[in-house]
Amino acid sequence: MLDHDPEVVLRTVGLTKRYGRLTALADLELEVPRGQVYGFLGPNGAGKTTTISLILGLIAPSGGHAEMFGLDTRTHLSEALRRTGAILEGPSFYPHLSGRDNLRVWGALSGSIGGRRLDEVLELVGLQARGRDKVRTYSLGMKQRLGLAAALLHDPDLLVLDEPTNGLDPAGMREFRQLIRELGQMGKTVFVSSHLLNEVELMCDHVGIVKGGRLLTQGSVATLLGRGQALEMQVTDPEKAVQVLESLDWVEGVKRQDDRLVVDAPSERAAELSRALAEHQIYLSVLRPLDSSLEEFFLEVTGEEMSR
Ligand SMILES: Nc1ncnc2c1ncn2[C@@H]1O[C@H](COP(=O)(O)OP(=O)(O)O)[C@@H](O)[C@H]1O
Ligand SMILES: [Mg+2]
Numbered sequence: 001m002l003d004h005d006p007e008v009v010l011r012t013v014g015l016t017k018r019y020g021r022l023t024a025l026a027d028l029e030l031e032v033p034r035g036q037v038y039g040f041l042g043p044n045g046a047g048k049t050t051t052i053s054l055i056l057g058l059i060a061p062s063g064g065h066a067e068m069f070g071l072d073t074r075t076h077l078s079e080a081l082r083r084t085g086a087i088l089e090g091p092s093f094y095p096h097l098s099g100r101d102n103l104r105v106w107g108a109l110s111g112s113i114g115g116r117r118l119d120e121v122l123e124l125v126g127l128q129a130r131g132r133d134k135v136r137t138y139s140l141g142m143k144q145r146l147g148l149a150a151a152l153l154h155d156p157d158l159l160v161l162d163e164p165t166n167g168l169d170p171a172g173m174r175e176f177r178q179l180i181r182e183l184g185q186m187g188k189t190v191f192v193s194s195h196l197l198n199e200v201e202l203m204c205d206h207v208g209i210v211k212g213g214r215l216l217t218q219g220s221v222a223t224l225l226g227r228g229q230a231l232e233m234q235v236t237d238p239e240k241a242v243q244v245l246e247s248l249d250w251v252e253g254v255k256r257q258d259d260r261l262v263v264d265a266p267s268e269r270a271a272e273l274s275r276a277l278a279e280h281q282i283y284l285s286v287l288r289p290l291d292s293s294l295e296e297f298f299l300e301v302t303g304e305e306m307s308r
């Protein structure tokens with residue numbers, strides 16, 4: 001605990017879970033930075049729910065451990081959970097009570113939560129107008145937002161959400177993503193799992209990709225995608241073009257495939273680049289920023305497609 005980096009809110013060390021002969025999770029090393037929305041991305045069966053259940057102490061690991069706020073959950077679980085809010089698959093509410101009364105019941109479990117706080121969290125998730133209506137009249141999206149309100153009651157620093165947009169319609173998903181972004185802007189750290197690429201791309205600052213119980217990669221979305229840091233071009237004299245481009249000190253590298261070049265350079269220098277080539281009588285027929293989408297990236301690291 002002494003070597004805890006305060007910028008890392010959630011960490012797993014060699015986290016492993018076996019079910020008989022099946023290794024659901026192998027040696028997982030996650031690092032979730034403070035104040036980031038971290039997308040835990042992987043196809044069904046990848047081990048996302050297992051990871052989250054381990055982090056929250058709902059199941060016991062076969063090896064390794066998790067830390068939250070530098071607290072080892074093997075010995076300090078309840079202390080860590082006091083600063084954590086969570087949504088697991090489908091939060092359950094009493095349908096005959098109002099959303100507000102459900103929150104009151106929920107809040108009673110975790111100490112005393114005043115009426116003002118109930119209204120605050122209802123407003124935060126956009127349910128203030130419906131807070132006094134019975135939950136059985138709520139849409140799935142509203143129930144999911146009520147789940148988030150419940151997770152926020154005790155004003156946690158960390159939120160752990162397992163596929164919270166599952167089953168929502170596109171509008172509901174969009175609203176929920178927006179909410180999560182706002183929580184990130186409020187300084188909360190959010191660890192959210194998803195099997196949807198574009199969702200993680202739209203919602204998260206950070207991403208970890210898991211497959212078959214193994215973490216394939218993790219890092220900031222911007223870095224992993226190298227967005228805007230590559231230019232694709234077709235030129236009249238590729239061989240000479242490579243020489244010219246490599247002589248520019250702000251070009252990091254050039255890859256060539258026939259007359260198609262991929263240049264590691266900031267996309268805002270495209271004009272300078274074409275001028276440099278023209279000075280050597282090399283002309284461009286195509287020049288565009290290479291927008292490596294998470295999908296391409298995912299394909300690259302997993303060799304497999306994933307549902308969007
Ligand atoms: N209680 C269990 N007993 C046996 N196998 C399990 C159990 N829970 C999960 N698994 C298996 O562990 C793997 C990971 O599951 P899970 O964590 O639910 O994946 P995800 O949430 O990414 O879809 C799957 O192969 C699943 O069948
Ligand atoms: Mg799951």
